[in-house]
Amino acid sequence: CSSVVVNMADREERRFAEVHRESVKLMAESAGVELGDDVAALLAEDVCYRLREATQSSSQFMRHAKRRKLTVEDFNRALRWSNVEAICGYGAQDALPFRSVKEGELFFVEDRDINLVELALATNIPKGCAETMVRVNVSYLDGKGNLEPQGTVPTAVQSLSDDLLKYYQQITRAILGEDPHLMKVALLDLQSNSKIAALLPYFVYVISGVKSVSHDLEQLSRLLHMVKSLVQNPYLYLGSYVRSLVSSVMYCILEPLAASINPLNDHWTLRDYAALLLSHIFWTHGDLVSGLYHQILLSLQKVLSDPVRPLCSHYGAVVGLHALGWKAVERVLFPHLPAYWANLQAVLDDYSVSNAQVKADGHKVYGAILVAVERLLKMKALSLSQPAEGTSNAQPGSVMGAMGYRVSSPGLSPPPEPLSEAALGIASHLQAGGAGCPWEEWTPVPLPAMYCELYSFFGDSLAVRFSTGPGFGSYPPCTQSQLSDTRKEPSGPASNPDTTRKMPQLTANLNISPRQDGSPRTDPPPPSLAATGSGRSLARSSSMQRSRSSSSRSGQRSAGLSRDVFPKARFTSPQTGPPVFSFLIGGRQMGRRCQGRRPFQTTFAPTPPFSTIPPRAYAHKLPVIGRVGKPVRRWTCSHYSLHLPL
């Protein structure tokens, strides 16, 4: 209702707002009074003066309220003390929207109608303010405190204050020094200190020094601890430093460290720890760098498919994949397994003395793969069973399976990210996600087929068992011919038509984030993959060789009898109804003292159908998997329980 023409005085020296006489006349008219020009002018001037006076006295209230901002309330107080009615309706904290009408040079405050009924019946009732409270913190000890402005969050590398520099030196000295207690304190502080953002690049740089201390396991693990502390510090924004950190961690996982030349050095633990750390970084900070997941997978795959690399690198790749989740295992390790198996088998079958060390390493790799695929099976089964159990019968099980797949495994699906953005300079240990991603055309293998295939490698060493519950019928029986087909197929994806996998309904949604962009399918697969065609047959043949050396299984192997019998026994009996999986893991494989395999407590849900099947001799031939010196009980996460021998 109040529209006032206010002319800012054009003269510089009068810094006052002036109310124009026209405004006064207008106001008078609206009140029904006619004013002459003289009177209006006089009134206008007086109004200006009174306004200035009120403003002046209102500033006093502001000063005593110890504020910098003059509020409407201050002005109202000044008005009240000079016996003028206060102005109502302007108490809101928000800025008032001023509107202008061009033609009339008129400015007015927008006065919108408020629907009180709507307001009263609104459901989003604002919560009350938090309670006023007093909190104390020691700001400066002995007058010496952080001289940096604390109110601001340092964004980039600033010139470091002496205090920060001192802190940096102390921390690095403590972490890399001898005193384990000091290290613990330093790591704890690194984990919780809120003021070290400026130091982040320096710490990252220190960590990138892993390459220069690859001979010293102790130092390496201390650096990894440092990474862990930095990653866990809630006040740090890692940003693109994630890439550098991941690169350093990958180095520890994958590189044939100088320290691993000496078999007494327990570099396996370091790799395991690094792999865990990698997954931790990935799950907590993976969203900071786009395409990180795929880059990591690529790097791991490259190592895995490079037969020249030593076994410890392969071991690293396997534990790395395992740590990244069962999908990574499914996508990278599983397709590679046939090719890789040949090499591994060759190593394991060599009983010469000179090969003893390599063979021991081979056992480590074997153990790691076993653990990884067991979890793959377990999780895959879980992901298939859950949706089916949770939904009504009205829906076709297959569709629901596909849908529920995504739903039921939220934690395992990596954040969707565009692959094409991958551009890496810093990270030598991250593969550029360029063209020719080998899993572009990757299609998930149905669980039964997967199980069959894995069983063909590991036999009863697989601690995961599937019952042939009534629900299994929805899958077509996995016949020997199919399996052998599958196995004999060259693994080149283009030449691996879906017709051989009889479960198209599962393939629709199971891939994680397949590249649908126009990357050419005609790209030649990586060399290792090109060789997989022969690799598979090689694997077969080598397993033949092995089986020959093992008299107890030679017959089964050569005839494929066990594969024939076992899968058939488990995957026949078609029925309708919700598929039910139940499985049990055979306890802990390893005791703490590594006394060999403990008896399995394998339980089968409805019917243990294949007690007649002779246990795989190979499994019994591997009494010790992953010999390690000392137990590490650091990991309490339940799904790593399979991985306990650390």
Place this chain on the structure above:
Amino acid sequence: MAAVQSGMGEGVEEKDIKTEPASDGFGNNNANDGRLVSTSPGSNAPAASNKPVAGGPPEDQQTLLAVLQFLRKNKLTESVEILRREAGLPEDDLDPNGADSSGAGTGGAAGSVDSDAGDASSLLTRVTVSSSAAAQAPTKAAAGEDQPDVSVVLSAYSQQGDPALYEVYYSSLKRFIETVLDCHRAELSQVFYPLFVHMYLELVYNNHENEAKAFFEKFSGDQECYYEDDLRVLSSLTKKEHMRGNETLLDFRTSKFVLRISRDSYQLLKRHLQERQNNQIWNIIQEHLYIDIFDGMPRSKSQIDAMSGSLAGEAKREANKAKVYYGLLKEPEIELPLDDEDEEAENEEGKPKKKKPKKDSMGSKSKKQDPNAPSQSRIPLPELKDSDKLDKIMYMKEATKRIRLGPDNLPSICFYSFLNAYQGLTAVDFTDDSSLIAGGFADSTVRVWSVTPKKLRKVKSAADLNLIDKESDDVLERIMDEKTASESKILYGHSGPVYGISFSPDRNYLLSSSEDGTVRLWSLQTFTCLVGYKGHNYPVWDTHFSPHGYYFVSGGHDRVARLWATDHYQPLRMFSGHLADITCTRFHPNSNYLATGSSDRTIRLWDVLNGNCVRIFTGHKGPIHALAFSPNGKFLASGATDGRVLLWDIGHGLMVGELKGHTDTIYSLRFSRDGEILASGSMDNTVRLWDAMKAFDDLETDDFTAATGHIHLQDNSQELLLGTYLTKSTPVIHLHFTRRNLLLAAGAYNP
């Protein structure tokens, strides 16, 4: 509460009532009121005889008449009578009605005095509480809008000169001053500002609006930058009608602007004006300026700048001549029954010998009477209760563990952040033992928090109290209601923002002053309001408890500081003289004096005993918002909106230091317990620590400086600054040193 010490040997009457020289106009009239109030009616006759008289210049008489008129209009008959008697004005001015009521008024006043005296406290017999009518003294009279008497005051401007010539006069004076010798120029330049103001006001008063504007535009740029605020007020005033009710203007009119000029410079000016027959300017100088002439070297520009800036010029030298007993009172001797245990404990630790001589020295020190200290019974102080003695013992014990601070040993700082204080935090105080913190808020609430793990508990209700065993040893514990234990308590009662807050030294009471014009006393036992002290009818900006308890001071928008005792609902003293709002109040450590800081940019020190203003400190360029006495009582530190801390020697009445560094208003000042460090907290989100020892040690107080009050300030702020400590976007509005010298700071987090 507290029984007041009785048995004052002195008589009822004040013998040493000081008369302020050259009282004229309204400002001094206010001062008169203050004094009138503080003297008992019986002593009026001798007081009147001391007065400089009334038969003085006609405008004085006119002013007095105006005041009388006003007083009568407001039925302040007793004051009228007193004033009339003192001023020697003829009785016939009073109408019969007034005469009648004046008699009645006197009687009433006497009656009230008697009833108060019946209280048996000797303080009251000595210091008579004024009658209630007088308590509402006309300090805000100036603000009234349609009072004819004010126009009488203003009429002093009615003399008419040729408005066109004002510019000529002013420029010719300007030319003259620019051509005099350098040594005189700085001194003579002082007259520019008051002349400019008065000439402008004359023009405005005589309705020469355009000439006034032109005059302002031409010469306002020449004025010192620290007068900018006043100039802004002045520039908004262009009409005669506006002059009524404008407080700033009345300040100019009613008080003479004080200048200190050496005799040589003054002679120069006088000769020039007389030669040129520049009567217009000469008249203004005669009427509106008070030139304090001294013999000796003219002062330099920096010397002048250091002292100027206040609303009414510098303080007259006589104003700071009175003797101030700034020494500390002797600490009462307390046997330390608990100390033996402590000593035994120390024995086990293996350093018993260190303590004994120390204790002895402390004891002997406290026995010696400081020559500068007031006598122990100069003002009656409450006797110590057992709990006070216990607290004193605690204090002494803590003091032995106190950290010795210094430039190389700075205090640790703890910051108490008020979170979610959306309603606006306006005041904070800590108890002396740092166990409680209280905040005053703009939403009229006062909140008290316990800083220690000990929760706040109320006393049980009367019915429950009847049930407890009063003979038991832990009766003090039993009276507390465990159910009410909480970390904080909210005190409701005010109806406006709480601007000032102060704990009593014994932690039983809390004072709060508010915009609603009242000061409230809260009990920290029951967490209820005990008394609302009404008297200031305008916002009360600050209040402060005496370090000995019982008394407190308050000051506010009405420009009057009031001294109260907790058990009297009317003030014991009213201290008037400031020309603008009193923004902060502070008691001297010996409780005999109190300091007030004001928006008129001066600090005044008042004697509690007789209500006199004993010191006026000028030099700040903005309203003063923080005051702190040094623990030894010798020095005063003040902080203002100009971001400077000034240090004052109370004994000599001199400015002794200037600490520059803050970039915004200083809201809190505090000396460390031993006085080595001065901490200042500001709106610029920093706490700064200053080397107070060095600042005071470097003083050269030779006789000349002491005599003339001309100081040479070195610019050594940077050397004295020991540290700057940033908060997290939190203005520092309170500082406190714990008994062991840990610095506590408080403020509301402003995201």
